[in-house]
Amino acid sequence: MVDFGIPIGAGIAFGLGALGTGIAQSKIGAAGAGTIAEKPETFGLMIILVAIPETLVILGFVVASMIMIMLV
Amino acid sequence: MEYAYVNARIRAMKSRLLGRPFLEQLINKPDVDSIIADLERTTYREELERAGVQFSGINRIEVAIRNDLVRAFRAILGFIKGGEEENLLTLILQRWDVQNIKTILRGKKIHAPASEILDCLIPAGELGEAALTELVKQPDVKAIIDLLATWGVPYARPLTRNFKEYSETRDMLVLEYAIDTFYFEHALSILKSRDTEDNRIIREMLVTEIDINNLRTVFRVIRDRMDREEAKKFFMKGSSELDTETLYSMVKTGTLEGALKLLEPTSYRFLSAIPQEYVTAEKISAFEKELDRHLVRKGISQFLGDPLSIAIPIGYIWAKYAEVTNIRIIARCKQSGVPDKELREALINV
Numbered sequence: 001m002v003d004f005g006i007p008i009g010a011g012i013a014f015g016l017g018a019l020g021t022g023i024a025q026s027k028i029g030a031a032g033a034g035t036i037a038e039k040p041e042t043f044g045l046m047i048i049l050v051a052i053p054e055t056l057v058i059l060g061f062v063v064a065s066m067i068m069i070m071l072v
Numbered sequence: 073m074e075y076a077y078v079n080a081r082i083r084a085m086k087s088r089l090l091g092r093p094f095l096e097q098l099i100n101k102p103d104v105d106s107i108i109a110d111l112e113r114t115t116y117r118e119e120l121e122r123a124g125v126q127f128s129g130i131n132r133i134e135v136a137i138r139n140d141l142v143r144a145f146r147a148i149l150g151f152i153k154g155g156e157e158e159n160l161l162t163l164i165l166q167r168w169d170v171q172n173i174k175t176i177l178r179g180k181k182i183h184a185p186a187s188e189i190l191d192c193l194i195p196a197g198e199l200g201e202a203a204l205t206e207l208v209k210q211p212d213v214k215a216i217i218d219l220l221a222t223w224g225v226p227y228a229r230p231l232t233r234n235f236k237e238y239s240e241t242r243d244m245l246v247l248e249y250a251i252d253t254f255y256f257e258h259a260l261s262i263l264k265s266r267d268t269e270d271n272r273i274i275r276e277m278l279v280t281e282i283d284i285n286n287l288r289t290v291f292r293v294i295r296d297r298m299d300r301e302e303a304k305k306f307f308m309k310g311s312s313e314l315d316t317e318t319l320y321s322m323v324k325t326g327t328l329e330g331a332l333k334l335l336e337p338t339s340y341r342f343l344s345a346i347p348q349e350y351v352t353a354e355k356i357s358a359f360e361k362e363l364d365r366h367l368v369r370k371g372i373s374q375f376l377g378d379p380l381s382i383a384i385p386i387g388y389i390w391a392k393y394a395e396v397t398n399i400r401i402i403a404r405c406k407q408s409g410v411p412d413k414e415l416r417e418a419l420i421n422v
Contacts, residue, residue: 027076028076030074030076030077030080031076031077031079031080032080033077033080034076034077034078034079034080034081034084035080035081035083035084037081037084038080038081038084038085039084039087
């Protein structure tokens with residue numbers, strides 16, 4: 001019988017990570033846009049700051065992959 | 073409205089405010105022209121150039137910094153346009169409308185020249201420079217109130233209601249109290265409707281202003297030996313820390329020392345640090361200055377509040393106000409040759 005628990009677990013690990021990244025990036029992006037509007041020289045720094053929450057979704061992806069590879 | 077965007081812009085604007093080292097640099101300048109030269113290297117450059125067309129010397133600085141302040145406040149209102157937050161911030165900016173109307177009324181009462189009255193105004197509220205100039209042109213107090221009523225400015229109502237009493241007593245305190253009470257009651261009633269973090273922050277600032285106005289009244293009543301019962305009607309309601317009973321008890325002591333003792337358990341105990349010679353000589357200007365500084369400090373301390381709330385715009389408004397006030401003090405002191413030590417004491421240290 002197919003065990004649906006494993007792919008669902010992998011999906012949650014990836015999905016929640018992506019959701020967290022989205023929320024964080026929306027706030028950082030808005031603040032970054034405000035900062036760049038006043039200080040255009042901070043553009044490079046803002047790109048880095050907006051990209052930092054990407055680590056969450058990458059970690060989620062790694063965990064999801066490990067679940068799928070090791071447990072299936 | 074997205075606070076993350078607005079507050080990031082405001083924080084960036086704050087980073088361009090002139091710090092203490094720059095003010096020290098201005099203090100060390102020998103005259104007004106070298107202060108202008110230094111200010112031209114800052115964000116005030118644009119306004120200084122504009123003002124330079126019509127004015128020179130101290131007037132150029134006065135006009136430039138005033139216009140810069142108004143432009144900064146208008147920019148913040150522009151960021152939050154359309155939301156509930158705009159109404160809240162307008163409540164705070166309206167304090168400058170009240171202050172301007174009071175200044176014009178006082179000026180007219182003592183027949184001060186129009187140019188002198190205009191110099192003391194800060195058109196940061198809803199009444200712009202054109203409206204204020206028109207008010208200053210009026211021949212007397214009655215004409216000012218009538219013009220406000222014609223424009224439909226709400227402050228005309230309390231002034232009209234109390235004009236009869238003013239014309240009988242010629243006491244400007246009657247009109248000042250009327251307009252202050254109207255402003256604070258109106259603002260607090262709006263804030264009562266919703267219990268949000270933003271409303272709490274604005275309410276806290278307004279209550280501080282009410283306390284400061286009431287303390288000024290207490291000190292004046294004690295100094296001028298006014299009728300204590302008469303004074304009671306000039307206390308504004310709205311503060312739980314310094315309620316009418318506490319204020320009346322302060323007045324009943326009859327001395328500044330006694331009043332200060334009653335302030336010990338409150339957040340205004342810092343007034344006890346004022347040198348004894350000012351207390352003995354009943355120089356209440358020292359107390360008023362300290363209270364003004366307290367209000368500015370409290371406003372600026374909002375920067376430490378919730379970064380995603382109205383605390384940041386409020387903090388900026390007061391930080392900008394302090395900067396403009398300090399530049400004005402430095403320029404005026406340099407103009408009249410006040411010693412640097414006294415100049416430093418006059419500054420708002422934040």
